[in-house]
Amino acid sequence: MQKKDKIFVAGHRGMVGSAIVRNLRSKGYENIIERSSAEVDLTNQAATAKFFAEEKPDYVFLAAAKVGGIQANNMYRADFIYQNLMIEANVIHQAYKNEVKKLLFLGSSCIYPKMSPQPIKESYLLTGTLEATNQPYALAKIAGIEMCDAYRKQYGCNFISCMPTNLYGPNDNYDLQNSHVLPALLRKFIEAKKNNVVEVEIWGTGTPKREFLHVDDLADACVFLMNHYNEAQWVNIGVGEDVSIKELAEMIKNTVGYKGNLRFNTEKPDGTPRKLLDVSFLHNLGWKHQISLQDGIASVYEEVKDKF
Numbered sequence: 089m090q091k092k093d094k095i096f097v098a099g100h101r102g103m104v105g106s107a108i109v110r111n112l113r114s115k116g117y118e119n120i121i122e123r124s125s126a127e128v129d130l131t132n133q134a135a136t137a138k139f140f141a142e143e144k145p146d147y148v149f150l151a152a153a154k155v156g157g158i159q160a161n162n163m164y165r166a167d168f169i170y171q172n173l174m175i176e177a178n179v180i181h182q183a184y185k186n187e188v189k190k191l192l193f194l195g196s197s198c199i200y201p202k203m204s205p206q207p208i209k210e211s212y213l214l215t216g217t218l219e220a221t222n223q224p225y226a227l228a229k230i231a232g233i234e235m236c237d238a239y240r241k242q243y244g245c246n247f248i249s250c251m252p253t254n255l256y257g258p259n260d261n262y263d264l265q266n267s268h269v270l271p272a273l274l275r276k277f278i279e280a281k282k283n284n285v286v287e288v289e290i291w292g293t294g295t296p297k298r299e300f301l302h303v304d305d306l307a308d309a310c311v312f313l314m315n316h317y318n319e320a321q322w323v324n325i326g327v328g329e330d331v332s333i334k335e336l337a338e339m340i341k342n343t344v345g346y347k348g349n350l351r352f353n354t355e356k357p358d359g360t361p362r363k364l365l366d367v368s369f370l371h372n373l374g375w376k377h378q379i380s381l382q383d384g385i386a387s388v389y390e391e392v393k394d395k396f
Contacts, residue, residue, distance in 0.1 A: 089117065089231035089313055090149055091254055093189075096121040096145035098179055099152030103259040106254075107307035108149050115311065121145055125152075131171055136178035140186040145355060147237050148183050148191040149310060150176065150232075152223075155196075158291075158359050160266040170226035180235045184245050192314050193236050193249040195322065197230040197299075198367055207366035210251075210324055219360045233322050240320055250313055251367050254327035257303030257388060262396070270300060274389065277344040280396050287349040288341075291356035294334030299326050299364050302379040312375045326365035327377045336360060343385050344393075 089095065089247070095112060099105035111121055121143055126141045130152050154164075155170040161168055175192065183191045201209045201216030214235075218226045236247035256270040264272055280288045298310040309325045317323065331339070337350055370376075379387075 091116050092119055093117075093146040094119050094121060094144065097149045097151060098175075099150075100124075101259075102151060102153075103154075103257060103261070103303050104306060105151040106259045107148070107257065107303040108151060108301055108310055111304070111311050116160070130178055131174035133174075133178050136182050137185070140182035142187055146189045147314060148179065148188050149314070150179050150191060150193045152179070153194070156261070156266045157268045157271045157272065158221050158357055161225050162357075165224045165384070168222075169224035169228050172225060173217065173231060174329050176228070176232040176235060180232070180239060180247065182229040184216065184239050184243055184249070184327060188259065189246065190314060190318075191236070191245070191247040192310055193232050193247065194310070195249055195328070196226070197250045197251055197253045197324070197363055198226045198231050198360075199233070199251060200363070206362050207328065207364040208324070209366045210322055210369060213322075220396070221357060221359055225228065237320055248313060248317060248319070249322035250310065251301040251322055251324050251326075251365070252306050253301050254365070255301055255303045255306055258391060260303075260388070262392065265303045269298065269333060270336065270340070270385075273340050274385070274392065275396050276394055277340050277346045278389075281344055281346045281395070285348060287351045288337075288346070290337050290350055290352050292352065292358035293334060293354050294337065294350075294352045295332055296358045296360065297328040297329075297332050297364065298336065300381055301326050301377060301383070302384040303378050305377040308378075309370065309375050313373075319372060321369075323370050323373070324365040324367050325370060326367045326380075327373075328365070328367045330362065330364040331381065333358040339382065340385060340389075341394055343382075343389050
């Protein structure tokens with residue numbers, strides 16, 4: 089990407105999109121197109137076509153998506169598959185129609201089979217059954233990868249895909265009904281400390297293991313791939329290390345300074361037992377994360393500690 093190129097960051101108000109915008113600006117890219125969903129409804133075919141025809145972006149980061157944690161994915165299954173399918177179908181097709189030089193599609197690590205061997209290599213896609221709680225979302229993301237590959241093969245489009253692991257950072261969602269595990273736990277501990285609550289409920293057994301990547305690291309990886317990677321193979325983005333939910337809870341508890349107890353509600357779902365990405369392919373391309381989980385949690389806590 090040249091500094092003058094017109095870059096469309098779809099989903100610029102979300103956690104991922106806003107991080108990509110910050111990273112681009114820090115590197116001197118100023119010609120960035122930002123449109124809220126109120127300005128351009130990317131689930132609407134005609135609206136998306138009109139936008140692309142008028143703006144003619146050179147590069148597209150497709151970070152717009154409907155996302156959420158276990159409960160949201162399980163409750164709003166129709167919304168998750170419909171909205172994500174529509175967004176990616178409209179944006180990818182219009183990127184082709186309007187001769188976008190390159191598009192980066194952001195998927196999710198939940199695309200991989202529930203019982204994948206660990207760590208999960210890119211080649212494990214479509215080798216087993218998906219996790220039931222987020223299957224509609226996962227299928228939509230798999231369709232996005234397949235679209236990029238199909239447009240590459242049929243039309244020669246330089247459309248690439250990346251699969252981030254669990255993310256956290258600025259502009260995360262802290263709604264306890266819809267958020268992911270790390271922001272949900274952070275809010276719970278902050279509120280419990282302020283209100284002198286004697287214990288904090290943790291969903292599930294605490295034994296599932298998860299990998300967490302700071303969203304600023306993800307954004308840096310996305311810009312790196314946009315500038316240096318042009319192949320069909322989708323790329324895992326993560327840190328290559330994971331922690332149990334219990335270990336994560338203890339880490340956040342200590343960061344917040346909460347002195348109460350943990351109570352694991354085993355009636356709540358655990359989700360996939362483990363979901364660690366093999367990031368050796370990305371490392372071999374020349375990129376590695378910079379922000380440790382401990383440092384990342386500490387920085388996020390400083391950002392949000394007075395919000396709840």
